[in-house]
Amino acid sequence: MRISPAGLLVVLAFAVPALVQARTVLAFAGVHVSPLQTVLIGLLVLTAVVLWAVAPGSGTEAPSEPNGG
Amino acid sequence: MSSIEREIGHDEYDPVGTLALIGLYFLLLVVLWTFTYFVEFLGGDLTVVGTLL
Amino acid sequence: MSAETGSATGVASEGRTYIDQFPGEARLVRTAFWSSFVALGIGGLMGLVQVLHRADVLRVIDSTDYYAVLTLHGVLLALTFTIFFLVGIFTWAITTSLDRGLEDLRFTWAWYGLMAGGTALAAIPILGGLTDAVEMSASVLFTFYAPLQAHPLFYLGLALFVVGTWLAGLDWIRSYLAWRRENPDERIPLPTFMVLTTLGFWYLSSLGVALAVVVFLLPWSLGIWEQVNPLLTRTMFWYFGHPVVYFWLMPVYMMWYLMLPKVSGGKLFSDPLARVVFVLFLVLSTPTGIHHQYLDPGIAEGFKFIAMTNTMFLLLPSLLTAFTVVASMEHGARQRGGTGTFGWLRALPWRDPVFTGMALAGVMFAAAGFSGMVNAGMNINYLVHNTFWIVGHFHLTVGTAVALTFMAVTYWFLPQVSGKRLWNRSVALAQVVLWFVGMVLMSNAMHRGGLDSVPRRTAEPQYRGFEIEPTLGTMAELDAQIVLGGTILFVSLVLFLVVVVMTGLGDRVDDLPANEYAETLSGPEDAPLVLDNLKLWVGIAVVLVVLAYALPLAAIVDRGGLFGPGGSPFPVFVGCLEPTVSASVAFLGDHLPAAVSGWW
Amino acid sequence: MNVHTYEKVWLGAAMVLIVFFIASVTYGAIGAGVAMVDDSEETIDPDTLGEDDRFGDPRVEQVGDDEYEVYAVARTFVFQPDPIEVPEDSTVTFYITSGDVIHSFSVVGTNANVMVIPGEVATMTVEVDEPGEYGIVCNEYCGPGHHDMEGLLVVQPEDEFELEDDE
Numbered sequence: 006m007r008i009s010p011a012g013l014l015v016v017l018a019f020a021v022p023a024l025v026q027a028r029t030v031l032a033f034a035g036v037h038v039s040p041l042q043t044v045l046i047g048l049l050v051l052t053a054v055v056l057w058a059v060a061p062g063s064g065t066e067a068p069s070e071p072n073g074g
Numbered sequence: 075m076s077s078i079e080r081e082i083g084h085d086e087y088d089p090v091g092t093l094a095l096i097g098l099y100f101l102l103l104v105v106l107w108t109f110t111y112f113v114e115f116l117g118g119d120l121t122v123v124g125t126l127l
Numbered sequence: 128m129s130a131e132t133g134s135a136t137g138v139a140s141e142g143r144t145y146i147d148q149f150p151g152e153a154r155l156v157r158t159a160f161w162s163s164f165v166a167l168g169i170g171g172l173m174g175l176v177q178v179l180h181r182a183d184v185l186r187v188i189d190s191t192d193y194y195a196v197l198t199l200h201g202v203l204l205a206l207t208f209t210i211f212f213l214v215g216i217f218t219w220a221i222t223t224s225l226d227r228g229l230e231d232l233r234f235t236w237a238w239y240g241l242m243a244g245g246t247a248l249a250a251i252p253i254l255g256g257l258t259d260a261v262e263m264s265a266s267v268l269f270t271f272y273a274p275l276q277a278h279p280l281f282y283l284g285l286a287l288f289v290v291g292t293w294l295a296g297l298d299w300i301r302s303y304l305a306w307r308r309e310n311p312d313e314r315i316p317l318p319t320f321m322v323l324t325t326l327g328f329w330y331l332s333s334l335g336v337a338l339a340v341v342v343f344l345l346p347w348s349l350g351i352w353e354q355v356n357p358l359l360t361r362t363m364f365w366y367f368g369h370p371v372v373y374f375w376l377m378p379v380y381m382m383w384y385l386m387l388p389k390v391s392g393g394k395l396f397s398d399p400l401a402r403v404v405f406v407l408f409l410v411l412s413t414p415t416g417i418h419h420q421y422l423d424p425g426i427a428e429g430f431k432f433i434a435m436t437n438t439m440f441l442l443l444p445s446l447l448t449a450f451t452v453v454a455s456m457e458h459g460a461r462q463r464g465g466t467g468t469f470g471w472l473r474a475l476p477w478r479d480p481v482f483t484g485m486a487l488a489g490v491m492f493a494a495a496g497f498s499g500m501v502n503a504g505m506n507i508n509y510l511v512h513n514t515f516w517i518v519g520h521f522h523l524t525v526g527t528a529v530a531l532t533f534m535a536v537t538y539w540f541l542p543q544v545s546g547k548r549l550w551n552r553s554v555a556l557a558q559v560v561l562w563f564v565g566m567v568l569m570s571n572a573m574h575r576g577g578l579d580s581v582p583r584r585t586a587e588p589q590y591r592g593f594e595i596e597p598t599l600g601t602m603a604e605l606d607a608q609i610v611l612g613g614t615i616l617f618v619s620l621v622l623f624l625v626v627v628v629m630t631g632l633g634d635r636v637d638d639l640p641a642n643e644y645a646e647t648l649s650g651p652e653d654a655p656l657v658l659d660n661l662k663l664w665v666g667i668a669v670v671l672v673v674l675a676y677a678l679p680l681a682a683i684v685d686r687g688g689l690f691g692p693g694g695s696p697f698p699v700f701v702g703c704l705e706p707t708v709s710a711s712v713a714f715l716g717d718h719l720p721a722a723v724s725g726w727w
Numbered sequence: 728m729n730v731h732t733y734e735k736v737w738l739g740a741a742m743v744l745i746v747f748f749i750a751s752v753t754y755g756a757i758g759a760g761v762a763m764v765d766d767s768e769e770t771i772d773p774d775t776l777g778e779d780d781r782f783g784d785p786r787v788e789q790v791g792d793d794e795y796e797v798y799a800v801a802r803t804f805v806f807q808p809d810p811i812e813v814p815e816d817s818t819v820t821f822y823i824t825s826g827d828v829i830h831s832f833s834v835v836g837t838n839a840n841v842m843v844i845p846g847e848v849a850t851m852t853v854e855v856d857e858p859g860e861y862g863i864v865c866n867e868y869c870g871p872g873h874h875d876m877e878g879l880l881v882v883q884p885e886d887e888f889e890l891e892d893d894e
Contacts (some may be wrong), residue, residue, distance in 0.1 A: 011478035011556060018487070018560045022567040025608075029575070032599045040604050077476075078392055079464040084648040087461070089396070089454035093733045094468050096450055099493060100740050104747070106497050111751050114578060115510045116759050120837035120853045120861075122509060123760050123818075191871035268868050272829050274845060275870065357829060358844050399728050421763065422831075422842045424849035425770070428763040435752065439745045446741040450734055505752050506761040509838040513831055513866040580835040582866035587874040593862030595835055653729040686770050692846035693772030697803075697828045699870060 006059060013058045017051060024050065145219065145543040145642040151232045152222050153544040155239060156215040160537065160544070162243060163211035164627055167530075170203035171620040178569070178613030181588060182606035188257075193586035194266040194699075195256030201269030202253065205525060206288070207246050209375040212533050214242070214295050216378045217322045219540070220385075221299045223642060224316035225306040235298055242291030249284030252277060256699070266699045268584065270368070273344060273360045276696040282345040289333050289340075296326040314651040315659050317398055318385060318644065324405040325377040327665045328412040331672060332370035339363035347696065356691035358425045359683050365416035366676065373412045375525055379532045380404070383452045383485065386536055388645035390482040391475060393459025396451045398647040399654035404451075406658060407444040410668045414675030415441055421508040425686060430679045431505055437675060438503040445496065452489065458648065480552060484535020484559035488528050491566060495523030498574060513584075516577025519570040527566045534623050535559055541630050542639050550629035554622055561619035569612030572605040581605075764841050768822070768848035776800060776826050789890060793817040801830035801843045803870050806863055806878035813855060813880070814888035820852040828869050834880055835862035842867065858884045 008016070024047045028038050038046070146153040173196045179185040180193055188196060218235075222228055229235050249265070255278070256264035265277035299322055303315075315323070343355045343363075388395045395401065417434035420426055457471055465474025476482045498520040501507055511517065538555050542548060549555065579597045581588050588595070597605060657663070686692075730738075755761045776782045781798040785807040788796045795817055800807045802825065813819050823832045825845040832849070833840040841849045863878035 008473065009478060011483070012473065014556065014560050015477045015483060015487075018563050021564050022571070025567065025571055029599060040600070040607075078462050080462060082458060082462050087458055087648065089450075089457050089731070089733055091457045091460075091468055091471050092450060092454040093736070095453060096737055097740075099449070100744065103497055103500070103744060107500060107748065107751070110501055110510075111504065111507055111755070115507045115838065116755060116761075118510065118838050120834055120839040120855065121759070121761055122764075122838060122841075122851045122853055123762060190874055194868060194871060194873070197868075266871070272867075274828050275868075356846065358847060361829070361844070397730070397734070400730065400734065420842075422840060424764050424768065424842065424844060424847040425766050428765045431763055436749060439749055442745055443738075443741055446744070447734075447738065450737045454731075454734075500748060504748060506755045506763060507752065509761070509840050512840055512842075513833070580833065580837075580840075580864070580866075582833070582864050584866070584868040585874045590862055590864070590877045592877055592879050593835065593860065595862065649729050655728055682766065686766065687846050692770040693774050694827070694845045695774060697870065 008058050013055065016054060016058070020051060020054060021047075142641045144546060144639045145223065145540075146546045148642060149222050149228050152218055152228055152235075155232070155235055156218055156540070157544045159211045159215035159218070159239065160540070162246075163208050163215070163533075164624065166203040166207035166211065166246075167620065168624055170200050170208060171617060173197070173200035173203070175613055175617040178610055180586060182610050183587070183589065184606075184610055190586035192257055194268065194584075195253060195264065197584065198253050198256065198266050198268050199250075202249065204530075205269055205371075205375075209525065209529060209533075210288075210292060211242070213375070213378045214239070214292070215540075215544075216381065216536075217295075217299060217325075219544075220318035220322050220381060221302050223644070224318035225302055227302065227306060229298055230301050230305055234294070238291045238294035238298060240291075241294065242288050245284045245286070245288030245291055247284070248287065249281050251284075252281045264699055270364060271344070272364070273347070273355045273357045274694055274697045276348055276698040279345060279348040282340050282348055286337060286340050286345065289337050292333070293330065296330065299323075300326065314654070317395075317401060317647075317651065318381065320402055320659070321377065321381045321384070321405050323661055324409040324664070325374065327409045327661065328370050328668060329374050331665075331668055332367045332374075332413045332416075334367075335363045336367035339367075343690075352690060354691050354694055354696070356683065356687045356689060357694065358423065358687060359680070359689070359691070361423070362417070362420065362426075362680065362683060365419040366413070367416070368419060369416040370412040372521075372525065373408055375529045377405070377408065379488070379529050380448055382532055382536050383448065383489065384455075385644040386481070386539065387452060387485050387489075388455035388459060389643070390479055390485070390539070391456045391459025392463045393455055393457075393461075393645075395645045395647040396454040396458060397649045397653075398651045399649060399658070400447060400451050402651075402654050402658045404444040404447050406664050407441075407447075409664050410671060411437055411441045411444075413668060414671045417675070417679060418503055418505075418508075421505055422512045425683060426679055427682065430675075430682075433675060435503060435505045437671070442496075442500065442503070449489075449493065449496075455645070456486070478552075478556065480555035480559050481535050481539045483556060484538070484562075485532050487559060487563040488531035488535065491523050491531070491563065491570075492528035494570075495520060495528060498523065511577055513582060514577035515573045515581040515583050515588075518583045519573030519577060522566060522570045522573065526570075527562070531559060531562050531566075534562070537623075537627065541627065543642055545631065546635045546637075546639065547630055547633040548636050548639065550626050550633060555626050558619050558622040558626065561615055561622065565612045565615030565619055567612070568608050569616065572608035572612070575599070576602075576605050576609075761838075762852070764849050764851055768850055770846050771824055771848055773824070773826050773845035776824065781822060782824055787811060787813060787890060795819045797821045797823075799823045799832065800826055801832060801865065801876075802826040803828065804865070804872035804876035806832070806865075806876070809863075810879035810881045811863075812883055812888065814885050815858045815882050816856060816885070818852060818854050820850060823849045829867050830865045830869050830876070831867040833864050833866045835864055837861060840866070855882045858882050 028043050031038055176196055252263040252265035255261040256266040263278040265281035267275045267277045271277060303319055339360045343360050346352050347355050384395055384401050415434055415438040417430055418438045421431050460471035460474040463474045465471030501511060502520060538549050579595055581595055782800050785798050785800045790796050793816060795813050797811055797819060799821060823843050825843045827845060830843040832843050839853050841851050843849055859882050861880040863880055865876040
């Protein structure tokens with residue numbers, strides 16, 4: 006794991022608004038992406054993030070660890 | 075807290091990351107406001123004008 | 128200058144949870160939380176009903192009943208959920224930071240009872256709006272604009288609820304005065320300072336709505352007055368209606384200042400600036416309400432402009448908060464070993480739902496900052512006023528900054544006030560992340576729909592004579608985004624309630640972390656003494672309110688009279704709507720199965 | 728008081744932002760000429776609109792070359808007159824009041840959006856250019872039939888436009 010499971014969850018959460026907004030922004034630039042394409046591209050991106058996260062990393066574990074909360 | 079690796083006191087701490095993040099936020103606000111006010115609003119139809127102007 | 132100074136906690140409370148320190152107060156906080164969560168559950172369910180109804184995906188109620196559902200949603204979530212949670216947090220803040228219990232718990236339970244009783248009274252006619260069985264209703268929404276007229280019980284309940292909060296404030300002030308007598312020379316502890324400044328503008332602003340209800344609306348609904356001045360009661364509502372959003376927000380800011388640095392592993396960046404921020408809110412919250420009335424006839428443009436400048440300067444304390452809070456998080460991250468300009472973000476405790484929930488709430492509040500700036504702008508209000516944009520905005524503020532922060536800190540508070548271990552941290556983490564994702568989808572589509580003139584507060588935003596065309600894409604996909612987001616939010620809400628209930632069902636344990644809040648990097652000794660002069664700040668707040676409101680109110684009364692230029696009440700009572708409502712659904716259960724099977 | 732340099736920088740930036748917002752709104756008001764609805768009209772008794780010169784008979788009136796006035800009434804749950812017909816390339820002043828509760832008069836997809844409060848007359852002047860149809864919605868909750876409240880604003884080509892006469 007390159008990042009902790011919790012970190013991955015948060016990264017995925019941030020990817021969702023980025024994908025939603027990217028479609029709107031692109032439309033202003035004249036590039037029209039259909040909702041279906043957005044979903045497909047989104048799934049690809051999210052899968053890529055997951056694959057990146059679970060791939061054997063450089064060995065530097067994320068410093069986050071359980072603490073009293 | 076167990077996970078603290080080092081103590082950083084007031085005088086040795088410069089919130090560089092905060093300044094960077096908030097600088098980006100500032101730019102985003104300026105761009106979004108400019109777009110919304112001058113393009114979406116003033117560029118729209120049926121703008122309400124005063125009778126005197 | 129010392130790095131190690133800071134809050135007064137931990138003196139007598141080493142290693143003890145809140146319930147160990149103050150068992151009686153913990154019981155009150157727990158009860159207030161439960162009241163708050165019941166409101167959250169019912170209000171959230173109503174939200175799901177509305178999302179599905181508006182998009183015409185599933186209509187389990189008749190469209191004429193939609194507004195009773197909407198009233199329930201607004202009142203329960205905006206007032207009941209938020210304020211019950213607030214009285215819990217403020218009680219915790221006063222007792223913990225002054226390190227003393229409340230003076231007399233019988234008085235404490237009396238104000239709690241008044242608030243709960245008021246809520247129940249107001250709920251009766253609102254629920255009555257959903258059934259033909261009772262001849263009473265209060266489908267007047269959260270704003271209850273006259274001449275729409277609710278059943279008198281609605282106004283009475285509202286007034287009692289507000290009086291309950293006033294007494295709660297007196298309870299905390301009493302604690303503070305008692306503490307002050309014993310500690311004449313000490314600085315006011317930061318949490319207590321936050322409570323007192325918040326109370327300052329709460330008393331000032333809620334007086335307006337109390338007068339509107341007690342002097343005009345309640346007697347009018349009882350038939351004592353024949354008519355009221357709709358513009359006057361509306362202005363008095365907004366005199367309270369804007370500060371009330373800061374009343375919800377101040378406990379959130381308190382949590383961001385006190386808990387977020389702690390759970391990040393750092394210290395609050397600056398105690399003095401936190402005080403400055405709360406003083407600014409005290410002074411500026413109230414003289415801004417007219418910005419909700421930019422498009423009202425009967426108010427001169429100059430008054431609107433004054434309200435706008437006040438509102439714009441009210442951005443300042445929030446922008447300062449953004450810096451202080453992020454800097455405190457960064458301090459924690461760097462102490463935990465984080466490095467780099469942005470790399471420190473990875474060193475934050477993302478596994479902790481208390482942290483992650485609050486951090487995500489903060490991100491959404493930054494987005495809400497932008498739509499709020501647009502709402503604050505005077506003439507640009509033509510573009511967004513009363514559109515779905517506004518709904519998108521306040522689902523980011525009260526619906527996320529407030530609600531998500533409250534849910535996240537519940538995961539810290541619940542063990543503190545019950546002595547029980549949090550049931551499941553992973554479910555809690557998933558819950559806060561789901562709320563974030565669901566709200567992104569829902570509020571994004573709401574903002575976009577609003578820019579295309581989709582109205583707020585309507586059961587059916589589909590019209591016979593024309594169609595509302597989005598600039599980009601189709602209305603169907605905006606609707607789909609809202610339905611998806613709303614459903615995710617509801618799932619998240621259910622998960623929250625599951626965690627809360629399961630935690631409540633657990634056993635007492637004795638290895639919980641102690642009750643404490645963040646220390647400060649720059650402590651109160653760096654704050655000028657004048658900041659603690661609350662009489663001065665309240666005085667300035669009163670002067671600003673008089674400056675902002677005396678002339679507009681005088682003009683409204685002068686033009687239309689105290690009781691209006693005429694006009695009959697418009698009771699939103701079930702009896703008056705017999706032709707349409709008699710055909711409608713009396714019980715959800717009757718139609719739910721048919722509607723669900725039809726949908727599938 | 729001990730304020731970090733970065734925080735001072737941010738405080739300055741925040742002030743700049745606030746001034747920028749106020750300046751753009753001021754430009755909109757003075758430079759672009761966007762006027763706010765205000766208190767220029769006398770109050771009116773909503774119960775006796777039927778006897779009023781202007782609102783007793785909701786209508787469109789020509790008051791000059793390319794200048795029209797619309798006297799409109801919002802009631803639960805209709806707009807009168809409906810449709811409102813005006814010619815292209817004209818300046819139209821709306822006078823709108825309510826016969827019962829608070830409504831709004833909001834022209835879909837445009838900046839023409841105003842609250843309609845019983846007892847008050849909302850006025851707004853807009854310039855219409857090309858022929859077309861706009862929906863009108865009430866965007867303030869006004870009772871159980873609120874969602875049925877809609878109207879139409881029709882901007883007609885110059886040669887097709889004629890005012891309806893009250894015989």
